[in-house]
Each structure stands twice: as C-alpha cells, then as structure tokens.
Amino acid sequence: xxxxxxxxxxxxxxxxxxxxxxxxxxxxxxxxxxxxxxxxxxxxxxxxxxxxxxxxxxxxxxxxxxxxxxxxxxxxxxxxxxxxxxxxxxxxxxxxxxxxxxxxxxxxxxxxxxxxxxxxxxxxxxxxxxxxxxxxxxxxxxxxxxxxxxxxxxxxxxxxxxxxxxxxxxxxxxxxxxxxxxxxxxxxxxxxxxxxxxxxxxxxxxxxxxxxxxxxxxxxxxxxxxxxxxxxxxxxxxxxxxxxx
Amino acid sequence: xxxxxxxxxxxxxxxxxxxxxxxxxxxxxxxxxxxxxxxxxxxxxxxxxxxxxxxxxxxxxxxxxxxxxxxxxxxxxxxxxxxxxxxxxxxxxxxxxxxxxxxxxxxxxxxxxxxxxxxxxxxxxxxxxxxxxxxxxxxxxxxxxxxxxxxxxxxxxxxxxxxxxxxxxxxxxxxxxxxxxxxxxxxxxxxxxxxxxxxxxxxxxxxxxxxxxxxxxxxxxxxxxxxxxxxxxxxxxxxxxxxxxxxxxxxxxxx
Numbered sequence: 120x121x122x123x124x125x126x127x128x129x130x131x132x133x134x135x136x137x138x139x140x141x142x143x144x145x146x147x148x149x150x151x152x153x154x155x156x157x158x159x160x161x162x163x164x165x166x167x168x169x170x171x172x173x174x175x176x177x178x179x180x181x182x183x184x185x186x187x188x189x190x191x192x193x194x195x196x197x198x199x200x201x202x203x204x205x206x207x208x209x210x211x212x213x214x215x216x217x218x219x220x221x222x223x224x225x226x227x228x229x230x231x232x233x234x235x236x237x238x239x240x241x242x243x244x245x246x247x248x249x250x251x252x253x254x255x256x257x258x259x260x261x262x263x264x265x266x267x268x269x270x271x272x273x274x275x276x277x278x279x280x281x282x283x284x285x286x287x288x289x290x291x292x293x294x295x296x297x298x299x300x301x302x303x304x305x306x307x308x309x310x311x312x313x314x315x316x317x318x319x320x321x322x323x324x325x326x327x328x329x330x331x332x333x334x335x336x337x338x339x340x341x342x343x344x345x346x347x348x349x350x351x352x353x354x355x356x357x358x359x360x361x362x363x364x
Numbered sequence: 365x366x367x368x369x370x371x372x373x374x375x376x377x378x379x380x381x382x383x384x385x386x387x388x389x390x391x392x393x394x395x396x397x398x399x400x401x402x403x404x405x406x407x408x409x410x411x412x413x414x415x416x417x418x419x420x421x422x423x424x425x426x427x428x429x430x431x432x433x434x435x436x437x438x439x440x441x442x443x444x445x446x447x448x449x450x451x452x453x454x455x456x457x458x459x460x461x462x463x464x465x466x467x468x469x470x471x472x473x474x475x476x477x478x479x480x481x482x483x484x485x486x487x488x489x490x491x492x493x494x495x496x497x498x499x500x501x502x503x504x505x506x507x508x509x510x511x512x513x514x515x516x517x518x519x520x521x522x523x524x525x526x527x528x529x530x531x532x533x534x535x536x537x538x539x540x541x542x543x544x545x546x547x548x549x550x551x552x553x554x555x556x557x558x559x560x561x562x563x564x565x566x567x568x569x570x571x572x573x574x575x576x577x578x579x580x581x582x583x584x585x586x587x588x589x590x591x592x593x594x595x596x597x598x599x600x601x602x603x604x605x606x607x608x609x610x611x612x613x614x615x616x617x618x619x
Contacts (some may be wrong), residue, residue: 142469162599218420234452241412 120295129324136252136320139245146253153257158264159217164218165211168200169268172210174283181285188209194286198276200303202359207268209355210308212314216347220322221340223254227326228336236327246315251323258315265311269304271353306362313358314351321347365391366522366554371420373406373498381417382578390521391552391569393545395559398575399600404558407575408526409558412444413437425521439474443471444554445515446526447544451507453499453514459486460495463513481519483523485513489543499589508544523548524596529564541567546559560600562607565589590614 180197227250230236239246267307273295281284286294325343329335366388372382388394409415411422415428422429424440433438453462460482467478472502477614488493489509494502508528515523525544527538529547545568547554557564565572571584574597582589582597589601590611602608 209375229455233450233455234448235454237414238446238448238452238454240414241441241444241446242469243438321571 120130124229125328132247132251132324132327133320135245135247138254139248140252141249143245143268149249149253149258150190150256153231154260157254157257158260161215161218161265162264164214165264167253168214169207169272170212170275172206173198173202173272173277176206176272177276177279178283178285179289181280182209190289190294191286192294192297194280195276195291195292196297198212198280198291199273199295199299202272202276203269203303205302205308207265207272208306208310208314211265211268212311212318213348215314215318216322216351218342219258223319223322224326224329224340224343227334228321228329228339229333231329232336236288246339247327251320254319255316258319259312261315261318262308262311265307269307291298291318294345305347306358309362310355311359313354317347317350317354321350365425366556367421368411368422369423371410371414371417371422372405373403374409380578381389381410383420384573384575384578384580385420386573386580386583387554388554389571390554391549392555392570393548394554394556394571394573395565395569396573396575397450397554397558397560397565397600398581399560402575403578404575405526408524408558411522412446412524413441440591442466442518443521445518445520445523447508447511447515447523447528449527449530451499451504451511453507455499456558458496458498459502459510460509462499463517466514466518481517482513486510488516488547489513504531505533505540508532508536508540510538511546512543514549516553519551520553523553523555525555525559527532527559527561528557529559529561532533534563538567538582539551540581544568562601562604 141149170345177194177198180201181194184191184193227236230250236246238250277288277295280291281288297334322340322343325339325346329339365551366408368384368386370383370385371381372379372383386405393600396407398404406415410417410481416430426438427438427440431436454465457465463482463485464478467473467481471478473481482495486492491506491509494506494510499507502510512528518524523544528540528544532540540565543600544555544557547553557568559565565586567586569589572584572586573580574594574598576584582592584592589597592598603612
C-alpha cells in the first residue's frame with residue numbers, strides 16, 4: 120500500500136513538473152547550470168570508468184577465447200557489442216544514479232529541511248517545476264555522455280588488447296567493424312533517454328517528499344540510489360525485450 | 365487587514381485548529397503565541413495559503429481566499445512576505461541574489477531598477493557590505509535581516525514571520541523585533557508573527573492572540589497580557605523564573 124501511494128505521488132509530481140512554468144530567462148539559466156553540474160561534472164568519472172571497463176572486457180574476452188580456431192577479431196567484436204549494448208548505457212546509468220542521483224536528492228532534501236522549498240511556494244512559485252524541470256531537460260544531454268562512454272570504452276579495450284598482447288591492433292579493429300548493426304546504437308540511445316528521465320525524477324521525488332532532518336537527507340539519498348538502480352535494471356530488461364527481443 | 369473566521373484544520377484524526385476567529389489589523393504587529401504543539405505554525409500556514417482550512421474563511425482586505433481563482437491566489441501570494449524560522453535563504457545565491465530573486469521572478473524591471481531596489485531594502489535592514497556574500501558566510505542575525513529584506517522587496521501588504529528570534533542572542537533579537545515593527549508601521553503592512561519569545565511580546569505585541577490546544581484561549585495587547593487573570597496565559601507568560609519574579613514585584617508594588 121505504501122509503495123502504491125509512493126508511485127501515485129511520483130506520477131502526481133511528474134504532472135506538477137509541467138504545470139505553471141517558471142519564467143523562461145530564469146529557467147534557461149537553471150538548465151545551463153544543471154547541464155554543467157549534472158553532465159559536465161560527471162564526464163570525468165564516466166571517462167575513467169568506461170576506459171577501464173572497456174579494457175577489462177577485452178582482457179576477459181581474450182582470456183576466455185583461447186581456442187586457436189576462434190579468430191582474434193572476435194575480441195574486438197565482443198568488446199564493441201558489450202560496451203555499446205550494455206556497459207555504456209546501463210552501467211554508466213547506474214554510476215550516474217549514484218553520483219547525480221544522490222546529489223539531486225541531497226540538494227533538494229536539504230532545501231526541504233531548511234524550508235527553502237516552502238519559501239518558493241510562499242512566493243507563488245511552482246517549486247516542483249523550478250527544481251525538477253531543469254534537471255529533466257539537462258539530462259537530455261546525457262546521451263552525449265554515453266556516446267563518449269562508448270568511444271572511450273572501446274578505446275580502452277583497444278589499448279588493453281593491442282598493448283597487453285591480447286589481440287593485435289588490426290584484428291581488434293577488424294572485429295570492431297564486423298557485422299555492425301547501427302540499430303544497436305539507436306537502441307542504446309533510446310535506453311539512455313529513458314534512463315536519463317529516471318535519473319532526474321526518482322531522486323528528485325525522494326528529495327521533495329522526504330521528512331525529517333539532516334540524517335533523513337542521507338537516508339533519502341541512499342533510498343533514492345537503490346530505487347533508481349532497481350527501476351533502471353527493470354526498464355533495461357523491458358526495453359531490451361521490446362526493442363531487440 | 366486579515367479577518368479569520370472560525371477556521372478548523374485537521375490532519376487525519378488530529379484536530380489541530382478548532383474554530384479560530386480573529387482580526388489582524390493593518391500597520392500593527394500581531395503576535396500569535398502559545399506552547400509548542402498549540403497549532404501556531406499550522407495557523408500561520410493557513411494564513412499563507414499553504415494549508416486550506418476544512419471549515420471557516422480567511423479574508424484578505426475584503427477578499428475571501430476560498431473564493432479566489434488560482435491566478436488570483438498566485439497574485440495574493442505575491443503580496444505576502446514571509447520570514448522563516450531558519451531564514452530559508454537560498455544557499456546557492458548571494459545575499460543580493462536572494463533579495464533580487466522575487467523581483468527577477470515576478471517583475472519586468474530592468475537589471476538597474478532591480479539593483480536599486482535591492483540596494484534600498486538592504487540598506488533599510490542595515491546591511492550594507494554583505495551584497496556579494498553567501499548565506500553561509502554571514503551571521504544568524506544578518507541572515508534574518510536578509511530574510512526580512514527578501515520578504516519586503518516586493519512591497520508586500522502582508523508580512524508573516526515564524527519565530528524570527530529563534531537562535532538569536534537577546535540583543536540581536538530586540539533589533540530584529542524593532543526592525544519588523546518599524547517596517548510594519550512605515551509601509552502599513554499587516555504583520556503576523558509566531559513567537560514564544562516573551563521579550564517580543566513586551567516589545568512589539570500590539571495585538572496578541574494566545575493559542576492553546578488549537579483553541580484561541582485569549583487575545584489582547586502587551587499591556588493587557590500582564591494583567592490578565594486567564595490561568596493558561598499566566599502559566600505561559602510566567603513560565604520563566606525571571607518573569608515570575610517581575611510579576612511578584614509588580615503585585616507587591618500594587619499592594
């Protein structure tokens with residue numbers, strides 16, 4: 120019953136986000152600030168993780184393909200498929216649920232605890248629109264971060280393969296080009312856009328509707344990370360079934 | 365002027381406000397006092413329109429809140445200023461940004477006009493060198509002044525303050541009280557202050573209502589409160605040892 124109530128409240132919040140918009144010049148500056156905070160601020164960790172994940176995928180694949188009958192180009196192929204289909208969109212989104220999600224919950228939660236949200240409401244401002252809408256729009260730039268994650272992940276795989284002696288550079292690149300289906304990239308971006316909406320809204324919901332003080336802000340951040348991850352994993356399954364199944 | 369007519373408010377099975385009626389006059393500092401849990405904050409939130417009473421009406425200068433359209437309610441909200449207990453300043457903005465925020469949101473003034481207005485209200489609350497500082501870089505008393513500046517920047521008709529003195533030393537608390545009273549008189553604002561600070565009651569209580577368990581137990585002025593025979597009020601007012609001694613001396617002198 121508690122979960123049903125929370126789900127209902129979440130959808131009411133989504134409706135509120137698009138009601139009574141904030142003045143455009145103010146909204147524009149909020150969106151730019153959020154793009155800087157949420158997307159540019161996360162690029163470092165995304166690049167770092169993608170590079171090493173790409174490398175690990177290459178090494179793991181190479182170590183498991185030890186039959187001389189299997190061409191080395193398959194290492195590049197497996198790395199490309201893993202990075203584009205799963206690691207870049209889903210793994211990065213889980214990382215973002217932790218980094219960006221907890222930032223969103225704690226910043227909104229702190230505003231709630233310190234009555235800053237009440238102050239917005241008293242002024243006649245739709246606080247949900249003011250706080251959540253710029254985050255949703257800013258997260259539309261998230262697919263660009265995922266595109267970088269794809270590129271860096273494959274680069275990491277190539278470096279690990281070529282310089283670690285697991286797959287010759289030519290073979291790896293041949294594998295990267297093997298049987299390429301551009302819809303896989305489209306599928307990955309569709310997932311990313313759905314996840315970006317989840318990463319912006321679920322943590323906002325946990326921040327807006329939290330009760331209590333500073334301790335509860337911390338608890339709300341943890342809960343929001345758990346629920347954002349759960350929803351991402353479930354939606355990942357559903358979208359994969361719908362788009363590739 | 366705000367007229368409150370028999371308002372009731374409940375949360376689930378808890379009946380918080382039980383038929384409160386009163387009038388808050390323009391140009392006067394009206395105080396709402398009572399113990400924690402007496403319904404003061406809920407009452408203030410009803411006046412602000414954040415909670416809607418289940419029964420009863422609130423009338424702002426002749427307009428009943430319940431009869432206003434959503435747009436009219438939004439317009440009315442823009443005529444209200446609020447000073448929160450913890451100041452509720454936006455951490456991400458400077459002092460200047462906080463005060464300019466309502467102007468930026470609701471007016472079409474040029475940057476220069478807004479800047480002039482911000483400079484004027486900050487000077488009015490005696491804050492001159494803090495424009496570029498962030499709330500975390502200034503003292504509690506200064507934060508309260510910024511909150512007052514933000515509340516009055518739009519020339520409100522109604523000013524609401526929720527325990528504006530909490531967390532302040534007695535000297536700063538008196539300065540804040542006096543500032544609110546000066547502004548109320550100067551701009552003819554209808555001011556309602558939630559407090560349980562007896563210094564405020566003595567200093568600026570032009571009209572006081574005392575709430576107990578959701579009922580209006582007593583109303584009067586700061587002169588009348590020390591002479592009342594209402595047991596609940598005297599228990600509350602003389603709960604501190606200092607006030608008990610002052611009263612004892614007063615009674616002895618009178619006899």
